[in-house]
Amino acid sequence: xxxxxxxxxxxxxxxxxxxxxxxxxxxxxxxxxxxxxxxxxxxxxxxxxxxxxxxxxxxxxxxxxxxxxxxxxxxxxxxxxxxxxxxxxxxxxxxxxxxxxxxxxxxxxxxxxxxxxxxxxxxxxxxxxxxxxxxxxxxxxxxxxxxxxxxxxxxxxxxxxxxxxxxxxxxxxxxxxxxxxxxxxxxxxxxxxxxxxxxxxxxxxxxxxxxxxxxxxxxxxxxxxxxxxxxxxxxxxxxxxxxxxxxxxxxxxxxxxxxxxxxxxxxxxxxxxxxxxxxxxxxxxxxxxxxxxxxxxxxxx
Amino acid sequence: xxxxxxxxxxxxxxxxxxxxxxxxxxxxxxxxxxxxxxxxxxxxxxxxxxxxxxxxxxxxxxxxxxxxxxxxxxxxxxxxxxxxxxxxxxxxxxxxxxxxxxxxxxxxxxxxxxxxxxxxxxxxxxxxxxxxxxxxxxxxxxxxxxxxxxxxxxxxxxxxxxxxxxxxxxxxxxxxxxxxxxxxxxxxxxxxxxxxxxxxxxxxxxxxxxxxxxxxxxxxxxxxxxxxxxxxxxxxxxxxxxxxxxxxxxxxxxxxxxxxxxxxxxxxxxxxxxxxxxxxxxxxxxxxxxxxxxxxxxxxxxxxxxxxxxxxxxxxxxxxxxxxxxxxxxxxxxxxxxxxxxxxxxxxxxxxxxxxxxxxxxxxxxxxxxxxxxxxxxxxxxxxxxxxxxxxxxxxxxxxxxxxxxxxxxxxxxxxxxxxxxxxxx
Numbered sequence: 001x002x003x004x005x006x007x008x009x010x011x012x013x014x015x016x017x018x019x020x021x022x023x024x025x026x027x028x029x030x031x032x033x034x035x036x037x038x039x040x041x042x043x044x045x046x047x048x049x050x051x052x053x054x055x056x057x058x059x060x061x062x063x064x065x066x067x068x069x070x071x072x073x074x075x076x077x078x079x080x081x082x083x084x085x086x087x088x089x090x091x092x093x094x095x096x097x098x099x100x101x102x103x104x105x106x107x108x109x110x111x112x113x114x115x116x117x118x119x120x121x122x123x124x125x126x127x128x129x130x131x132x133x134x135x136x137x138x139x140x141x142x143x144x145x146x147x148x149x150x151x152x153x154x155x156x157x158x159x160x161x162x163x164x165x166x167x168x169x170x171x172x173x174x175x176x177x178x179x180x181x182x183x184x185x186x187x188x189x190x191x192x193x194x195x196x197x198x199x200x201x202x203x204x205x206x207x208x209x210x211x212x213x214x215x216x217x218x219x220x221x222x223x224x225x226x227x228x229x230x231x232x233x234x235x236x237x238x239x240x241x242x243x244x245x246x247x248x249x250x251x252x253x254x255x256x257x258x259x260x261x262x263x264x265x266x267x268x269x270x271x272x273x274x275x276x277x278x279x280x281x282x283x284x285x286x287x288x289x290x291x292x293x294x295x296x297x298x299x300x301x
Numbered sequence: 302x303x304x305x306x307x308x309x310x311x312x313x314x315x316x317x318x319x320x321x322x323x324x325x326x327x328x329x330x331x332x333x334x335x336x337x338x339x340x341x342x343x344x345x346x347x348x349x350x351x352x353x354x355x356x357x358x359x360x361x362x363x364x365x366x367x368x369x370x371x372x373x374x375x376x377x378x379x380x381x382x383x384x385x386x387x388x389x390x391x392x393x394x395x396x397x398x399x400x401x402x403x404x405x406x407x408x409x410x411x412x413x414x415x416x417x418x419x420x421x422x423x424x425x426x427x428x429x430x431x432x433x434x435x436x437x438x439x440x441x442x443x444x445x446x447x448x449x450x451x452x453x454x455x456x457x458x459x460x461x462x463x464x465x466x467x468x469x470x471x472x473x474x475x476x477x478x479x480x481x482x483x484x485x486x487x488x489x490x491x492x493x494x495x496x497x498x499x500x501x502x503x504x505x506x507x508x509x510x511x512x513x514x515x516x517x518x519x520x521x522x523x524x525x526x527x528x529x530x531x532x533x534x535x536x537x538x539x540x541x542x543x544x545x546x547x548x549x550x551x552x553x554x555x556x557x558x559x560x561x562x563x564x565x566x567x568x569x570x571x572x573x574x575x576x577x578x579x580x581x582x583x584x585x586x587x588x589x590x591x592x593x594x595x596x597x598x599x600x601x602x603x604x605x606x607x608x609x610x611x612x613x614x615x616x617x618x619x620x621x622x623x624x625x626x627x628x629x630x631x632x633x634x635x636x637x638x639x640x641x642x643x644x645x646x647x648x649x650x651x652x653x654x655x656x657x658x659x660x661x662x663x664x665x666x667x668x669x670x671x672x673x674x675x676x677x678x679x680x681x682x683x684x685x686x687x688x689x690x691x692x693x694x695x696x697x698x699x700x701x702x703x704x705x706x707x708x709x710x711x712x713x714x715x716x717x718x719x720x721x722x723x724x725x726x727x
Contacts, residue, residue, distance in 0.1 A: 044414040045414060124559065136554050163707035248558075252701075255700070267693030268692065269693055
């Protein structure tokens, strides 16, 4: 018995502070959050009658929340597609020995060093919705002005102030900021593929496309999966960028669950706010947990 | 243990006091004997607001030399940052001695959570019932009790107009339109002359425009009824009001949602890029700071159709339950409600005093006219600034108004406004 304690005792002592902190500040608070989401605490007046899943049913039946979920889906799809395409493209270009690789790698990675709040303020101006052919068009600024001055005026649009597709415009700065990161991931993936494999394929008479299709891409799929998980969970939680770009928290067009949670919280609707928080946690868990299971299985193998 | 003894003695003292005075310990707190420090929580951390607060603190130091003012201001987000800090402090039972809040319905959250002391007896002691207009007292009273002391008054139903733009469109800047229809006709002329008629910014300024149109269409009584349930949100006159709002939106700048705050919208009027802007009278401070002259560069008038009505919002101060130094809190409340305090603060901040007996000669031209209107007009509560409805109601209505900006579906806005009202009025 004592011997056993001697083996796992020190290890336990070592990790117990983290365990306790995690238990209190993560899991206990999640539990408290779930508890509040099942009460009727919809105003500042303290009340904690248990109502079960009623808040969740009402939220899912609420047109505004459905709009927020739809926005979230759209944002995630555009954000993922954008970062993967640009990230892969840049990595693919830099992967072949080219002039100024180090320079461009830094250029692409730099946006990631800027905080969402700081870049959001600039993007608010860039994504101004005024178009040159509208009344007051001479005041047009940002991307619309740029498009107009290079002769692409027909591409001008109202960016994020559109109730159906506006949220996709929010993905533009997010893509700008994180494509470099995805590029770095892919670059590491490319570098991890030994040159011998390519040579072997070429000797076997592989065309360049087939080489990618059958040798490189399969080797890159774990990197791709990591990128999807990392970008996906960031997208599901995205809040600061939206708040920095969109001046008013109540703006309907770009409402996603994270911003809606904030609005409910400010209005003292703690139960609904907690319920939205729980829904977001579940959504993120749906993305992250399978990945964790997958990687731990991989490691065991 | 010592704490408990202290609490017990305080409670005993309270009992004794109530035995002779018939009030609680807090009610009998005596500001003139107060000592120690007073922690006051505001979101007045910079700009004209900070200048106003400093002026107020100077008066406070004069009136109560034994008290030390402890500035607990939290900057950022037009008060939203401060409110979340405050909510946390109140929840954890660590309230400041007094905190800033918009007067009116915004306080209901704190009242519901039992975090505020009733100040009715303070109003009697300080004779505020005579100093403030009765309309204002009515707007501040919740279930027969008053929970806050207003330090300054703003007006939300003012139109600011660019003189050059009006003249270019053949309009006389001295003669404001009499009602909404006349105003819309004027805006048609401005549109023809090639300028954006009406400047508006993001969601809250749209809500403020919506509130002005509701007020102009329904009148003061009908407008008040929207919040207390006597006006039917589903009624035909509300439909008419929403149609008017839709019409007003058609005159506005198309980039309204992307303007970061009220400032850029008012700037459009200043620059002559738009003719009108419906904005609270803090716009006056912006015009004068930018060196514009009233009557020459810009004119102001009550939103057409709301003449004789003063759409008010106010900052006010409270006495939270469990305040460390209730004597000091009352001293602070006495200062901000005194003639000297109201004059010093408002002259610096650009708002007007809540008292009607403050001499007007230290104020600017706009403020003088507003002081006069405030004492004679019917006073109603602003929707967009938390005076008319609690925050949750305002948030939901704001989202509905923001949603309206896209498809402009009158029936949908009316339906959701009605169901929101129903939800909060029960």
